[in-house]
Amino acid sequence: MARREIPEINAGSMADIAFLLLLFFLVTTTMEKDQAYIRDIPEESKVPPENQEIQTRNVFHIYANNKDQLLLVDRNGPGNSVPVKNIENLSEDIYKWYLSNRKPINKKMADMFPNPGNNESFPQYYGMSAKDCEIEIEKFEKSLTQIKDPVKSKTVAKDIREYEVKSRLFKKFYGDDEKVQLINVKAHIRIEIQPKTSYELFTQIQSEVEEAICKVRNEIALNQFGETYEKIRTKASIENDKKYDEDRKKQKLLQILVPQRVIEILTKK
Amino acid sequence: MSKFKKNSRGGGPTVNTASLPDIVFMLLFYFMVATTSKEVDPTVKLIQPKARYTEDLTPYKQRSEIDFIYIGKPNKSSREQEFPEGALSLDNVAQTSRDPDDLYNTEKIGEWKTQKFDAKKLKTNKPIGEIVTCIKADKDTPINIIWKIREKLEDVKALKIAYAVNQKGRKKE
Numbered sequence: 001m002a003r004r005e006i007p008e009i010n011a012g013s014m015a016d017i018a019f020l021l022l023l024f025f026l027v028t029t030t031m032e033k034d035q036a037y038i039r040d041i042p043e044e045s046k047v048p049p050e051n052q053e054i055q056t057r058n059v060f061h062i063y064a065n066n067k068d069q070l071l072l073v074d075r076n077g078p079g080n081s082v083p084v085k086n087i088e089n090l091s092e093d094i095y096k097w098y099l100s101n102r103k104p105i106n107k108k109m110a111d112m113f114p115n116p117g118n119n120e121s122f123p124q125y126y127g128m129s130a131k132d133c134e135i136e137i138e139k140f141e142k143s144l145t146q147i148k149d150p151v152k153s154k155t156v157a158k159d160i161r162e163y164e165v166k167s168r169l170f171k172k173f174y175g176d177d178e179k180v181q182l183i184n185v186k187a188h189i190r191i192e193i194q195p196k197t198s199y200e201l202f203t204q205i206q207s208e209v210e211e212a213i214c215k216v217r218n219e220i221a222l223n224q225f226g227e228t229y230e231k232i233r234t235k236a237s238i239e240n241d242k243k244y245d246e247d248r249k250k251q252k253l254l255q256i257l258v259p260q261r262v263i264e265i266l267t268k269k
Numbered sequence: 270m271s272k273f274k275k276n277s278r279g280g281g282p283t284v285n286t287a288s289l290p291d292i293v294f295m296l297l298f299y300f301m302v303a304t305t306s307k308e309v310d311p312t313v314k315l316i317q318p319k320a321r322y323t324e325d326l327t328p329y330k331q332r333s334e335i336d337f338i339y340i341g342k343p344n345k346s347s348r349e350q351e352f353p354e355g356a357l358s359l360d361n362v363a364q365t366s367r368d369p370d371d372l373y374n375t376e377k378i379g380e381w382k383t384q385k386f387d388a389k390k391l392k393t394n395k396p397i398g399e400i401v402t403c404i405k406a407d408k409d410t411p412i413n414i415i416w417k418i419r420e421k422l423e424d425v426k427a428l429k430i431a432y433a434v435n436q437k438g439r440k441k442e
Contacts, residue, residue: 011287018293025297029304034330035323036403036431041423193412199340200318200408202415203434207320214322237328266416 037206039262058123058187060097062205066196076121087204094189094212098258101125103181105223123187127179133167169253188261195268209262217254229254305330312358315341315407319437326403326431334393334400336385340414341407378421403431
């Protein structure tokens with residue numbers, strides 16, 4: 001019996017179908033990725049704030065008014081504010097604010113910031129080791145048994161969790177006893193704006209803040225791990241991959257060493 | 270007496286197009302991978318400010334843990350007078366509400382956010398505080414309007430906010 005020939009399928013229109021699909025995707029998608037600054041809105045606290053004075057050295061206070069003018073409030077000591085002429089230089093100032101009092105990590109830093117610890121208008125650093133963290137946790141746990149107020153005990157429990165993370169990371173990367181340099185717990189960047197400040201200026205300030213923090217983290221990451229923070233962050237953002245767990249730990253450590261504490265407030269006066 | 274044989278059939282040789290679909294498919298896959306889907310077109314016009322050192326929102330979009338709010342001038346220029354500070358466009362309120370004016374109302378944001386969250390509940394098991402609200406605003410928007418939104422979001426405990434910008438090239442070192 002003669003073999004029947006299989007009829008050939010005309011594939012000429014296949015290209016047309018593929019083109020249709022291609023055009024559909026071209027039309028419905030965008031090339032540019034959404035870029036943004038992600039921030040947390042502070043939760044309204046039920047516990048009345050303890051009236052504690054915050055030294056001006058611990059606050060990097062940026063003030064933008066209705067006319068989009070910038071001022072660094074009390075930067076050179078109380079009552080001594082500095083106007084900002086060029087916003088591009090703001091990140092430089094924040095970078096200095098972060099690192100001036102830190103123990104220098106390399107020679108470049110040592111040249112750039114002489115006599116660390118003695119600069120009066122910048123926040124102080126303190127040392128803490130994994131062991132110190134464990135002592136703190138013990139203290140907190142003791143106090144937790146005596147607190148009856150549920151709101152307060154919740155905040156203490158949160159503190160304990162934070163210290164646990166710290167002690168685990170310090171132990172991993174620095175061992176038990178090495179004192180890790182940490183910035184003053186109250187040190188923060190404060191962005192104060194008025195109602196008519198433009199969104200553009202606001203994002204520019206955010207950009208400068210982000211740039212400074214990124215640079216400080218890069219500096220420390222390069223010294224510690226031999227690669228930049230940005231690289232670590234990109235790897236850490238790949239989810240569900242065990243290969244990058246190490247990078248996620250590194251990222252967490254850098255976020256603890258150089259905390260991004262930004263407070264945004266609107267003043268109506 | 271030509272030296273070259275003439276094609277007996279007159280026309281030129283046919284080009285084999287069998288691999289054309291493969292090439293097109295390759296292009297197709299490239300675009301599928303390299304692009305992200307557009308969200309709803311906003312009903313306002315806006316030019317985003319440019320800034321550096323931003324965070325990419327693509328992972329949040331893929332997990333659909335993000336909602337968008339647009340602030341800018343209304344598309345209909347006849348309505349521009351009504352919103353001197355900039356009009357507001359929530360990505361899907363227009364579909365759920367019969368009143369077109371709701372589009373531009375800050376009061377509705379809390380309601381809108383909880384509605385969006387309820388719709389997402391089945392997909393994600395994250396609390397509302399982890400769902401990002403991204404604000405895409407025109408560069409001349411007064412910050413006042415953004416703070417009103419923040420307050421409304423705070424009321425419903427949606428505590429993650431993102432300020433959208435266009436990425437600008439790095440400053441030269």
